[in-house]
Amino acid sequence: MTTTIFAAPGSHAEVEEGTALTPRFGADGLIAAVVTDFDTGDVVMLAWMNAEALAKTIETGEGWYWSRSRKELWHKGATSGHAQTVREMRVDCDQDAIWIKVQTAGTGANCHTGRKGCFYRNVPVGQAAGTETRLAFTGDEPLFDPKAVYGDA
Amino acid sequence: MTTTIFAAPGSHAEVEEGTALTPRFGADGLIAAVVTDFDTGDVVMLAWMNAEALAKTIETGEGWYWSRSRKELWHKGATSGHAQTVREMRVDCDQDAIWIKVQTAGTGANCHTGRKGCFYRNVPVGQAAGTETRLAFTGDEPLFDPKAVYGDA
Numbered sequence: 001m002t003t004t005i006f007a008a009p010g011s012h013a014e015v016e017e018g019t020a021l022t023p024r025f026g027a028d029g030l031i032a033a034v035v036t037d038f039d040t041g042d043v044v045m046l047a048w049m050n051a052e053a054l055a056k057t058i059e060t061g062e063g064w065y066w067s068r069s070r071k072e073l074w075h076k077g078a079t080s081g082h083a084q085t086v087r088e089m090r091v092d093c094d095q096d097a098i099w100i101k102v103q104t105a106g107t108g109a110n111c112h113t114g115r116k117g118c119f120y121r122n123v124p125v126g127q128a129a130g131t132e133t134r135l136a137f138t139g140d141e142p143l144f145d146p147k148a149v150y151g152d153a
Numbered sequence: 154m155t156t157t158i159f160a161a162p163g164s165h166a167e168v169e170e171g172t173a174l175t176p177r178f179g180a181d182g183l184i185a186a187v188v189t190d191f192d193t194g195d196v197v198m199l200a201w202m203n204a205e206a207l208a209k210t211i212e213t214g215e216g217w218y219w220s221r222s223r224k225e226l227w228h229k230g231a232t233s234g235h236a237q238t239v240r241e242m243r244v245d246c247d248q249d250a251i252w253i254k255v256q257t258a259g260t261g262a263n264c265h266t267g268r269k270g271c272f273y274r275n276v277p278v279g280q281a282a283g284t285e286t287r288l289a290f291t292g293d294e295p296l297f298d299p300k301a302v303y304g305d306a
Contacts, residue, residue, distance in 0.1 A: 005282060005283055006282070006283065006286075007283075016266060017266075018288070019274075019287050019288045019289070019290075020286075020287070020288070021276055021282075021286040021287075021288055032185055032199055034187050034196050034199055036196060041194035041195075042194075043187050043189060043196070043252045045245075046185055046187055046245060046249075046250035046252075054282065055282035055283070056282075057278070058276065058277075058278050058279075058280070058281075058282035058286065059279070059280065059281055059282055060279075061278045061279045086278050088275065088278075089275065089276040089277075089278050090272035090273075090274060090275055090276060090291070091272065091274055091276055091288065092198075092199060092271035092272050093264055093265065093266050093268075093271040093273070094271075096199075097199035097271070097272075098276075099196045099199075099272045111246055112246065113169060113170075113246050115246075118245035118246040118247075118250070119243035119244065119245050119250075119252045120243075120246070121172075121243060121244055122241065122242065122243055123174055123211065123242040123243060123244055123251075124211075124242075125210070125211050125214045125239050125241075125242050126211075126212070126213075126214045127211070127212065128211075128212055129158060129159070129174075129207065129208035129209075129211035129212055130158055130159065130160075130208070133159075133173075133174040133211065134172050134173070134174075135171070135172045135173070135174055135244065136172070137172075138243070
């Protein structure tokens with residue numbers, strides 16, 4: 001059912017230069033959603049939406065996703081209180097990626113580790129890649145205690 | 154060969170709170186790469202990297218990807234002159250997504266349509282999703298003529 005919420009993609013030109021939203025879900029039924037913080041512009045999450053999650057995000061103006069680990073529809077913030085209000089949504093050229101700009105309730109954290117965003121480690125560039133690559137923490141500290149919110153699971 | 158460039162992911166805690174880069178490629182051997190413009194902060198592309206592309210990006214400090222449509226390693230800008238210099242790279246909590254901040258040569262365009270970025274259409278939120286959803290162009294105009302660079306293909 002959920003795959004028929006949106007019309008099927010048309011021609012190459014229609015997909016790229018048209019005004020119909022015809023998202024191109026992958027073989028797994030999912031589309032990538034880049035989530036940035038409306039106020040800072042930082043990328044805070046890379047998440048996934050199925051057709052139902054995308055439709056609910058559009059309708060409600062809040063972030064809904066498909067949890068690939070839990071294999072279930074996921075209303076962001078339902079457990080943690082960190083609901084995301086979508087201030088702007090965009091789709092890319094070939095309509096296989098979504099970009100949303102959000103403002104997040106509660107502590108403002110978007111990452112399950114308790115941090116503002118998921119990208120809290122830098123990868124050094126300009127050196128040979130491989131096992132010697134050492135990540136550097138950006139200093140973003142958790143805004144809440146994940147164990148207190150989610151338990152020890 | 155390319156899948157052995159990086160060490161295999163360790164424990165949950167090591168992946169999320171450690172300093173080893175152990176990217177988690179999907180079943181297709183790819184990892185999602187969010188690309189933002191270093192100067193404006195805008196998301197300009199959502200692209201894909203295999204292990205070789207990720208390693209080359211780290212080593213060279215320029216954007217390398219895996220083209221899913223052409224099924225080949227892709228040095229961004231090799232054809233169009235729009236090479237991307239990576240100013241910063243990050244990895245997310247579960248190491249299945251990369252974020253790079255780039256400065257792009259030539260006209261500064263990152264999208265194959267000739268525009269600065271791929272997300273040049275807004276999706277309205279707060280209404281029933283479906284075939285009535287109409288995209289609105291942001292006004293980002295092409296910075297070069299794709300046909301002149303890539304041909305009519």
